Amino acid sequence: MMKFAPEPFKIKMVEKMGTLNKEERKAAIKAAGYNTFLLKSEECFIDLLTDSGTNAMSDHQWAGLMLGDEAYGGSRNFYHLEETVRELFGFKYVVPTHQGRGAENILSSLTIKPGDYVPGNMYFTTTRFHQERNGATFRDVIIDEAHDPTAILDFKGNVDLAKFQALIDEVGAEHIPYICLAVTVNLAGGQPVSIANIKAVSELAHKHGIKVMFDATRCVENAYFIKTREPGYQDKTIKEIIHEMFSYGDGCTMSGKKDCLTNIGGFLCMNDEDLYTRACGMVVQFEGMPSYGGMAGRDMEAMAIGLREAMDYEYISHRVNQIRYLGEKLDAAGVPMVKPYGGHAIFVDARAFLDHLDQATDFPAQALSAALYEISGVRTMERGIISAGRDNVTGEDHVPKLETIRLTIPRRVYTYAHLDYVADAVIELYKKRHDISGLRWVYEPKALRFFTGRFEPRNEELIKGY
Ligand SMILES: *Cc1c(COP(=O)(O)O)cnc(C)c1O
Secondary structure, three states, X not given: OOOOOOOOOOOOOOOOOOOOOXXXXXXXXXXXXOOHHHOOHHHOOEEOOOOOOOOOOOHHHHHHHOOOOOOOOOOHHHHHHHHHHHHHHOOOEEEEXXXXXXXXXXXXXXXXXXXXXXXXXXXXXXXXXXXXXXXXXXXXXEOHHHHOOOOOOOOOOOEOHXXXXXXXXXXXXXXXXXXXXXXXXOOOOOEOOOHHHHHHHHHHHHHOOOEEEEEOOOHHHHHHHHHHHOOOOOOOOHHHXXXXXXXXXXXXXXXXXXXXXXXXXXXXXXXXXXXXXXXHHHHHHHOOOOOOOOOOHHHHHHHHHXXXXXXXXXXXXXXXXXXXXXXXXHHHOOOOEOOOOOOOEEEEEHHHHOOOOOHHHHOHHHHHHXXXXXXXXXXXEEEOHHHHOEOXXXXXXXXXXXXXXEEEOOOOOOOHHHXXXXXXXXXHHHHOHHHEOOEEEEEOOOOOHHHHOEEEEOOOOOEOOO
């Protein structure tokens, strides 16, 4: 057996990548204010900014686009999607939305009262935003090890049941409408949750009348880790594992831009008929008819087909192995990273990489992300002090423990040869790491500053002598 099996797909259509030379890249990152979000797509060679909506669709999905039924009401593509989600996830009701945050908006608005608490296994940006917007306080109940980049655990996304119990004791179950259980946990590095933990969370929650709502966005990646790591699941299919995972819950929110293998879309699921009725009432106000929810018929068709394709073991095994492949190459060269490698990305530890820079004044992850682009054309994302923003009340910077750049692998887009190039670029930069300058603000936006903020190097050049 090969350690890394080749891509389980062949290429039928190609898209040319940006091929700027060194001087052009230096000019491009300067013009973008040393912020990779502000680069043009055409200026990037390999684009690892995100795996959201960047999936490559299959020939079957592209064929499905031609079957789009764009009727305002009752599109047949919706019924196909509904039937697929019911079969694979096992929930009774499906409400389509334009993307994941549309589903989060509806769920949070309909279930949260001001003063409530919503526990979760680490926060996700848009998920927490909608909980707080509706008056809830988010409480992180993930195990402590999830916050430690060096802790090696099979299921580093698990809920700490004692933390969950303590919250119930503190505020009362009547103030906890649901627990949001993310599978896998994006911001912890794509770390999975075990079936044993899901079951235990479900028992504790249901004993107190608290609902279990999954953030199902990355559920296929989670199922892969269960199959390969949790005793008793080796012989089960991805489909069976997903069905079992969700059998312990009451519903989910889903972003179609990730594990559904499409470029846009999302949905909300539930078993509660009353909640479904109210969700349909709200979806017409914010998304569209309950038979399209902001999506074109063709997009719903592609999503129904993509979700079924994602159940294929060869597909998901290749995806997660690509992450591990990149991780192992970097590890062999001593590059510091968050471990174990998760389901969608490698997180390079920028604080350790640029140990001559200060997190609070030099913004090492922002500088590292810009420098990697400058030497290679590889685009990544800062996930550190810039992304964390300022405290609303004190105006001080949030200072996160994790100061990282995220190398996120889009689904079915790049090959192992592309990852070799990425690894070589990071390793070359690691050798030059002490030549990299810190950055300072030129323009700091008030909200979500990482998207449009602009910087300049503290020294004359971003990479000395390059
Ligand atoms: C992307 C994402 C979301 C939000 O979904 P959108 O489709 O971008 O609105 C929610 N949760 C997780 C874990 C995600 O990765």
